[in-house]
Every structure is written in C-alpha cells, then in structure tokens.
Amino acid sequence: MNLTPTEEQTALAGRLRTLGASALGADIETRDRTQRLQPGDWQRCADAGVLSLPVPKEYGGLGLSALTCAIALEGLGAGCRDNGLMIALGAHIWAVELPLAEFGSPEQKQRYLPALCDGRMVGAHAITEAGAGSDALSLTATARREGDTYVLDGVKRFVTNAPVADVFIVYATVNPALGFTGVTAFLVDRDQEGLTVETRFEKAGLRTAPWGEITLRDCRVPLSARLGAEKQGSRILSRTMAWERALILAPLLGTMSRQIDECIRHARGREQFGRNIGRFQSVANRIVDMQIRLEEARLLTHRAAWDLAQGTSSYFAEAAQLRTSESAVETFLDALQVYGGLGYTTSTDIERNLRDALGTRISSGTSDMQRLVMADKLGLTSRTRDTTTTGPHGAPSTAGGRHAYAR
Numbered sequence: 001m002n003l004t005p006t007e008e009q010t011a012l013a014g015r016l017r018t019l020g021a022s023a024l025g026a027d028i029e030t031r032d033r034t035q036r037l038q039p040g041d042w043q044r045c046a047d048a049g050v051l052s053l054p055v056p057k058e059y060g061g062l063g064l065s066a067l068t069c070a071i072a073l074e075g076l077g078a079g080c081r082d083n084g085l086m087i088a089l090g091a092h093i094w095a096v097e098l099p100l101a102e103f104g105s106p107e108q109k110q111r112y113l114p115a116l117c118d119g120r121m122v123g124a125h126a127i128t129e130a131g132a133g134s135d136a137l138s139l140t141a142t143a144r145r146e147g148d149t150y151v152l153d154g155v156k157r158f159v160t161n162a163p164v165a166d167v168f169i170v171y172a173t174v175n176p177a178l179g180f181t182g183v184t185a186f187l188v189d190r191d192q193e194g195l196t197v198e199t200r201f202e203k204a205g206l207r208t209a210p211w212g213e214i215t216l217r218d219c220r221v222p223l224s225a226r227l228g229a230e231k232q233g234s235r236i237l238s239r240t241m242a243w244e245r246a247l248i249l250a251p252l253l254g255t256m257s258r259q260i261d262e263c264i265r266h267a268r269g270r271e272q273f274g275r276n277i278g279r280f281q282s283v284a285n286r287i288v289d290m291q292i293r294l295e296e297a298r299l300l301t302h303r304a305a306w307d308l309a310q311g312t313s314s315y316f317a318e319a320a321q322l323r324t325s326e327s328a329v330e331t332f333l334d335a336l337q338v339y340g341g342l343g344y345t346t347s348t349d350i351e352r353n354l355r356d357a358l359g360t361r362i363s364s365g366t367s368d369m370q371r372l373v374m375a376d377k378l379g380l381t382s383r384t385r386d387t388t389t390t391g392p393h394g395a396p397s398t399a400g401g402r403h404a405y406a407r
Contacts, residue, residue: 003302009068013075017254019048020079028082028208032352035207037164041085046119050076050089055097059113066243066305070250074298077251078258081349083356084208086255087363090248091160091209092116096123096169099185099240103228108187112167124165126156126214127237133158141216143172143184150226152186152194152219162212163199166190170216171233183233187225194219205355206363245364246304246317249324252360253301255353256294256331262348263287263338277338286334293327300324315374322370328357 005013024041031038045051053069055061064072077086097116100109115121132138141154152172159168167189173182188195194217201211228236264287267278277283300323304316332354336343343350361367375381 017079025082052117073250077254086251094244095125325360
C-alpha cells in the first residue's frame with residue numbers, strides 16, 4: 001500500500017486549491033446568513049471537473065480513483081472557505097452519482113450521469129425520516145407495485161440539496177414487514193407528479209448546504225425508475241455509505257490545514273508580554289496537537305480510500321468520518337483559543353468553521369453510530385441477520401450494520 005501522492009495527484013490538488021481560493025466562496029459571509037447555495041460556484045466546480053471526479057469516463061466523468069479523489073478534494077477544501085458547498089458537492093457525488101454509476105442501468109446512467117457531471121442537474125439522497133435517522137433502514141416510506149409502476153408514499157427530512165435538486169434517490173420499502181430486506185431505491189425527478197419539496201430547516205452551521213423535506217403522496221414512477229433490483233436498497237445504501245463516510249469530509253482536511261497555517265501566522269505575529277505568543281508553550285503545544293490530529297485524520301481518510309479502490313470492506317470509512325469530524329471540532333476550538341477574542345468575532349472564519357464542523361459529527365451517521373458500526377465490524381455486537389463479508393481482523397461484518405445512517 002503506497003499512500004504517497006503522485007505528481008499528477010499533487011498537481012490536481014493544487015489546481016483545485018487555486019480554484020477554491022480564487023473563484024469560490026467570495027460572498028460566504030452573506031450567504032451564511034441567508035442560508036443560500038451559490039449556483040455560480042457550483043457550476044465553476046462542475047466546469048473544473050469536481051463533480052465528475054469518480055464517474056466513469058464513458059458517462060462524462062474523469063474516472064479517478066478514490067485516493068485521487070480524496071487528495072483532490074482536500075486541495076479544494078484548502079482553498080475554498082465555503083464548507084457548506086463542500087458538503088453539498090459531496091452529497092451529490094457520493095450519495096447520487098456513485099450509486100448510479102455502480103447500480104444504475106445503462107439507460108439510467110446515460111440519462112443522469114452526464115448532466116450530474118457537467119452541472120446541468122443537481123442530485124439529492126432521500127432516506128432519513130422523522131422516525132428513521134440513525135436506524136435508517138426502519139423506514140415507513142412505502143413503494144407499492146402496481147403493474148409496471150411503483151406508487152411511493154412517505155416523507156423524507158433533512159435532505160441535503162433538496163431545495164435545488166433535480167433528481168432524488170429515494171429509499172422506500174416494498175413491505176414494511178420485511179424490515180431492511182424490503183428496502184428498494186428509486187430515481188425520482190423533481191417534476192414528478194406526487195413529489196413536493198419544502199424548505200423548512202434553518203441550521204446552526206453548513207448553512208450553504210441547503211436542507212429540505214420531500215413529501216411523496218401517490219407518487220407514481222415507472223419500473224424503469226427503480227435503481228438496482230427490488231429489495232436491493234440496503235446493499236446500495238451500504239455501498240453508498242462506505243464511499244460517503246470515507247470521502248465526504250476530505251475537503252475538511254484542507255480547511256483544517258488552512259486554519260492551522262493561519263494560526264501559525266497569527267502566533268508568529270501576535271505579541272504579548274514582549275514576545276510572539278507562538279513562543280509560549282501552551283500556544284505552541286496547542287498548534288502541534290492541531291497538526292497531529294490533521295495527520296491522523298488524513299491517514300485514515302487515505303487508508304479508507306485505498307480500501308475502497310481494492311474493493312475491501314473495513315471499518316476505515318467509519319474511522320475516517322469519525323476522526324475527521326471530531327478532529328475538526330477540536331481544531332477550531334483550539335484556533336479560537338489561539339486567536340482569543342478576535343476568533344470569537346465574525347472577522348475571522350473560526351466561528352463559522354466551528355459551527356460547520358459541529359454538523360459533520362451527525363452527517364453520514366452520528367459519531368455514536370460510527371462507533372457502533374465499527375464495533376459491529378469488529379465482531380463485538382449482536383446481529384439480527386446473516387453476515388456476508390469479513391472485517392479487517394477476520395470478524396464477520398455487516399458492512400454498515402443496521403444503524404447505518406443519519407443526516
């Protein structure tokens with residue numbers, strides 16, 4: 001296993017860092033207050049190939065490996081100050097494009113993937129319900145088969161990108177009595193009769209990644225709208241979560257790196273008691289700890305990406321999401337201490353970064369759920385169904401477990 005970036009990977013990360021710094025997030029303070037995604041920034045990312053990073057070339061993508069995507073997205077996050085945009089992009093790429101590329105029919109891929117890659121369409125992933133968050137496969141949304149159509153009914157909440165999405169991957173059960181084995185995925189266009197979208201959530205952070213609620217009432221979709229086979233939804237979700245957990249926070253590594261650099265500059269320039277505050281051991285140690293946490297999170301992310309490329313089922317995706325999200329919160333709290341009162345104002349990015357980081361601890365599964373899934377993959381928890389894969393230490397693994405998702 002070689003995790004050393006190649007010249008090509010480093011160059012791509014550099015180009016995306018320049019894009020983020022020069023062309024994205026210029027009005028982030030205003031949009032953070034008004035909770036708006038910037039369509040122009042989204043299109044700039046599409047034009048630069050961000051939306052097409054992992055998508056096969058035959059469908060308009062770049063066909064890059066998971067590790068290359070991780071390195072590239074870290075570069076983008078290092079340059080871009082809009083963390084919400086990074087999460088919105090990740091939800092689009094990992095929870096919509098990726099399952100389409102892996103489980104879609106040739107017709108579905110041709111219809112959606114090129115448009116999702118070039119910015120003509122925005123995708124959203126609708127699974128969470130009022131009573132099905134962490135236990136995401138205990139769904140009440142139903143899909144009733146009637147001839148060559150399915151009738152979808154249910155309500156999905158906390159759907160990232162819903163207010164601006166053109167297509168949704170919706171999870172519903174064909175029979176509630178079947179539990180997780182009845183879950184099936186569907187592609188539902190925004191203009192489909194019976195689907196409505198409501199923007200009703202105001203968030204503490206990640207405000208430029210819009211949330212919405214979708215309601216399906218007698219929403220009739222053709223058989224061709226089903227993603228994968230009937231009752232294959234739990235497998236699709238498990239695969240989606242492996243990629244999303246491993247890579248959706250890769251840009252946050254770049255944000256942490258930028259924050260550390262800014263703290264170092266501040267500590268070198270800020271004088272107290274006749275010397276730079278960076279010479280005080282308490283400040284120096286705090287910044288060193290910030291760097292160590294970044295290195296740990298980066299290594300876990302790259303290892304998770306490596307495993308994805310090898311087709312290996314392991315706990316590294318959950319470990320990467322867990323360590324990156326919790327490290328980000330600790331890092332921005334430390335940055336607040338380094339800057340003091342200035343860091344508590346909106347004249348720096350620290351307070352917004354901290355608010356944004358808090359949201360990453362519940363995205364793609366709460367921190368508690370990540371630990372539970374890891375415990376399951378280590379063979380520590382009881383099982384409610386047969387296992388089909390092997391964990392990193394030879395223990396059986398459900399590759400996601402029952403408690404799979406919360407957003």
